[in-house]
Every structure is written in structure tokens, then in C-alpha cells.
Amino acid sequence: MKVIEKIGRFSICENRGAMYLRWWDMHQKKSLSERLDAETLELSRIAARKKIRILADRAEMICPDSGEDPTFGEVWLGFEQDKRKRLSAARFSLLLNRKELYYKPHLWNVKMSRMGPALRALVHGMEQGRIRPDNAKSKLKTLTKNGIPRLHPNTIADIIGSAAEVCVLAKSDGATIHNPPKIPYIDGITAPEDRDPKGRYISFEEIGALIEACRRPHMLDLLLLDLGCGGRIGAVADIKGKTVRLDLGVIDLLGEGFIDKNRRKKTPIVPVTGPMARILARLMDAYGDDFLIRSSNKPLAVGSRNWTQMIQRLVERSGIDKDLKVGEVPANWYSIRRTFADWLDERVSDAAISAVMGHFDISARTRRQLFDAGSPTTDLYKSTKLHPVLEVADVLEREWWPSIQPFTSVDLSSDVIH
Numbered sequence: 001m002k003v004i005e006k007i008g009r010f011s012i013c014e015n016r017g018a019m020y021l022r023w024w025d026m027h028q029k030k031s032l033s034e035r036l037d038a039e040t041l042e043l044s045r046i047a048a049r050k051k052i053r054i055l056a057d058r059a060e061m062i063c064p065d066s067g068e069d070p071t072f073g074e075v076w077l078g079f080e081q082d083k084r085k086r087l088s089a090a091r092f093s094l095l096l097n098r099k100e101l102y103y104k105p106h107l108w109n110v111k112m113s114r115m116g117p118a119l120r121a122l123v124h125g126m127e128q129g130r131i132r133p134d135n136a137k138s139k140l141k142t143l144t145k146n147g148i149p150r151l152h153p154n155t156i157a158d159i160i161g162s163a164a165e166v167c168v169l170a171k172s173d174g175a176t177i178h179n180p181p182k183i184p185y186i187d188g189i190t191a192p193e194d195r196d197p198k199g200r201y202i203s204f205e206e207i208g209a210l211i212e213a214c215r216r217p218h219m220l221d222l223l224l225l226d227l228g229c230g231g232r233i234g235a236v237a238d239i240k241g242k243t244v245r246l247d248l249g250v251i252d253l254l255g256e257g258f259i260d261k262n263r264r265k266k267t268p269i270v271p272v273t274g275p276m277a278r279i280l281a282r283l284m285d286a287y288g289d290d291f292l293i294r295s296s297n298k299p300l301a302v303g304s305r306n307w308t309q310m311i312q313r314l315v316e317r318s319g320i321d322k323d324l325k326v327g328e329v330p331a332n333w334y335s336i337r338r339t340f341a342d343w344l345d346e347r348v349s350d351a352a353i354s355a356v357m358g359h360f361d362i363s364a365r366t367r368r369q370l371f372d373a374g375s376p377t378t379d380l381y382k383s384t385k386l387h388p389v390l391e392v393a394d395v396l397e398r399e400w401w402p403s404i405q406p407f408t409s410v411d412l413s414s415d416v417i418h
Helices: 041-055 072-086 089-106 112-127 153-172 204-212 217-229 233-237 276-287 307-318 333-345 350-357 364-371 379-385 387-407
Strands: 002-007 010-015 018-025 030-035 250-252 269-271
Touching: 002 041, 010 041, 018 041, 041 072, 072 089, 072 112, 072 153, 089 112, 089 153, 112 153, 204 217, 204 307, 204 387, 217 233, 217 269, 217 276, 217 307, 217 333, 217 387, 233 307, 269 350, 269 387, 307 333, 333 350, 333 387, 350 387, 379 387
Parallel strands: none
Antiparallel strands: 002 010, 010 018, 018 030, 250 269
16 A cells, blocks of 8 residues: 555555555554545545544543643543444534534633633623524524523533533543533523423314425325324434334334444334324335335435424424414424323323333333244233333324324324224
8 A cells, every 4th residue: 555644643545546544553453444435635634534533542632742631622532432432423413513613612722720710711601692603594592681692501501511521531531630620500501391392282283284284205104103103203214114013013113223322222112003004014015124214215314304494394384383473482393292292191091101202211121022033922911011002002093193184185094903
């Protein structure tokens, strides 16, 4: 390989017209290489930097002159590598966005010994509206006493909490001798149970209007599946054919890999009711065990999808928010989840609601007993275990879908006998 450019212990190399990143692995005591998906040197530099941020040892970013008091920017890489493994792609992208908006301009060159005053200054600037996103897409609803748009206190707390977590990890890794700073007081923080609802209640008539507003088949499929389970929209879009059990009348919304990554432990098992069986059978015939919800044959779960924008288009087209007053919460995906859960509250047990809404853990062992091929678990035992889910299925079949049907021309009847 011909070395084109060196970046520390990493090198951008060329071999037979292809670009590679080559480096010395300190643990395996040998050189390793990986092909870069780039044709020009400039594109190779961009791809190499992204790869180096994954491969580099966090200590490599700390300048020898910093000693035991490195800067926030020097210890950031360890935090980024740790979060890359733990966060979903969307949450990790949000973290990187906040790095560019807040951490780089205001904390990057601050020494660990001075992080306390720096965090207090950052909080003060955010509360005054001096430090905030400055782009057309940012629609800040919280205002200062002088009417200046500012970040919500809960958002400030999230940003400051992540910055303090960087310092905690640096201390834990031995990168600094200084204790992590105390998080400054932030006025106006609310507990999750006291926060304003994310979406308003919607009526059966409004649900029918949303269904009628669907112009593309994949949007109709997505909306009807979400209406049938009240799930988080990202989890519904993640549904794969292999997680659907039409013989049991349920879908396991625990996505692939979540057990290994210790994420979404409380993702529910939901019933198949109303038109869901026809939709799922059709999609499984087309895509088998893979992702089912697709647009132009591309899975919605893969890549970046703006779920908020999708439901806003439906709401605008349906006209259900045309009489909404200033300050009132609009209809969105959470409106379906909220309406679904509170409607069920009057009709089924708390255990049944918790089972389908994902409010308690369903162990990996129980899921294997229910869904793994060749499981010796009897159908009677499975029915017993799934009783709370099937309790919900019964009331959805008898009351939920029939209440929506008068307001839409789409057939919501069921082919499933529970």
C-alpha cells in the first residue's frame, strides 16, 4: 500500500486505485486496514476522520502538555465512543448536534478544573436567551421575561447533564484528577409526570379524517397499525415479518438487537386486530421476515425519517387542527397513543394496559418461550401468558374499530377470531 497521508498512527493509503485506512493496533500488535468508501483524497479524509473517531484510543486525544487537567474537548471522544454504543441513531445524532451548537462554542477549550463556572455561565446564557439555536428550523416556544425566545428548562437540564456526564467519565477513566462539577440550579424544570402532554386527545371522527387523508399506501399501513396498538411510531415502523405471529394474534415490538444492547427492555407485545391481519399478511407475502413498512421498496426504519413531519402533513390535509387556538397542543403521533391508552383504561385491567403499552418488562426468557421456533411451550401456556394482550384484543375488536368505521371508507373489519 502506498501511504498518501498520515494522521497520527493512522494512514490514508492507496492500493490498486482503492483508498484504505491503515493503522497500528496496539492490542493485537499488528497493522490493520479497512477500505474507505471514497474515490478522491478529500472524500477519503472525511471517511477516515469518521472511522478514526471510532477506532482511536480516548487517551490519544489528550495533549501531553495538559497533564491531569485536560480540556472538555480533549476528553469528549471517550464520552462519544461510549454513547455511540448505547444510544439509538436518532439520539446519537442529537448528541452530535448539541456538540456543535453548545459544547464546541462554549466548553471545548475549558479545563476540567474550571468546568463548574463554565457550566453556570452556559446555563445563565441559555436562560437569558443569548445562547440558543440560531436557524430557521428552531421554533422556541419558551420566552424570557423580556419576550426573547429561549430554550426550555428541561432542554437546558438535558444539555448540562450530558456535559457533566463527560466530566464524570473523564474522572472515572483517570483522564483528570479533578472531580466532576455540580450541576447548576436550573429554574423551571418539571418532572415527567407534571409536563404538558405531547399531543392532544383525538376523537373517532378525527381518527377517521386522518385515515381518509392518507394518499400513499405505506402511510395508510403505518397509521392503521399504529391505531391498532398505540405503539411508539418508531417501534411500529421497525416491525419485521419475523416478529409477527398471526397464529397467536400478536406482534412482538421488541426490535432486533435491543436485548443485546440493553435497550427498549419495556417494548410491548401487542395484539393483531381489525384490519391489521390483512395488512401484515400482505406485507409478509411481499417482504418475508424483513422490514414490512416500506416506501418505494425502502424500509422506513432504515435511514433518517422525520416522523413529526409525516403526521403534520396528515393533520394538515385532514383539517382536524384548523380550529386549534394559539397555545393549544396539536394532534400528532402521541395523540394516538394517549387516546388509545386512556380509552382502554375504562375497559380493561391495568395489567392488560401495561402489557400492550410497554410499561413493564417482558423478559427475554418469556419472549423465547412464546415466539422461538421449536419452543416446547404448549399453546395453552402461551394463551395464559398472553391473556392480558388478548384481553385488549377482545375490546379493540368489539368497540375500538367499530367506533372508527363510521367515519372512514376504509374497511376496518377483522378476519381474526380471538
